[in-house]
Amino acid sequence: MTRNDNAPDTGLPKFPVNVAATNQITQTHLSALLSLYRRGEIEPLIFGDDNKPEAAIVPFAAFVRLMKYDHAxxxxEEAAFQAELSRRTQESDATGPSMTVEELAESLxxxxxxxxxxxxxxxxxxxDE
Known part of the structure; x- marks a missing residue:
């Protein structure tokens, strides 16, 4: 594994990651990682080629947390979008029809x-039906 301080731009602060070259990961590495996860370790296996992080293997519980966070x-975002679309639609209706609802949505x-x-x-x- 190598040290990489150029983590992808994810909106997070820069942080160091150890990048394992894809062709160097073996079944033994994955079995050892699974054993660590079963003991409660949570450090991901980050891998890619040319010392560039491209993917990560994380414990399933961490994956579920991420999915819940993304969904929430x-x-x-959807609620805020719908509220703004509704506000703009009402505003447009009050001033006369100048934009379709799709055009209003696209402006967001x-x-x-x-x-x-x-x-x-x-x-x-x-x-078409």
Whole structure:
């Protein structure tokens, strides 16, 4: 393993990681790691090529925590997006129809563009039925 102080830009502070070269990881390494996890250790195995972290093996409990956190964060972002979309729609209705709901959604950034695309696709599916 090597030392790498150039962790990927994840919005987290920079931190050192030990990167194992992908072709050097063996079944013995994975078995030993699983034994450590069963004893309560939580340090991930970070691996990749060219000393670049690309993936990590973490205990399943840590994975579940991350998924719960991501889901809660997504729900919060979605609620904030829906509230802002509703506010802008009401504002637009009060001043006269100048934008469609999809156009309003798109003005809210990547989440809005995704929502608008999904909304258009669903509407098109209904038309095609």
């Amino acid at each position: 964060n997504h729900v919060h 950034g990547p989440l809005g563009r995704q929502w608008a695309d999904e909304h258009r696709a669903a509407r098109q599916e209904k038309r």
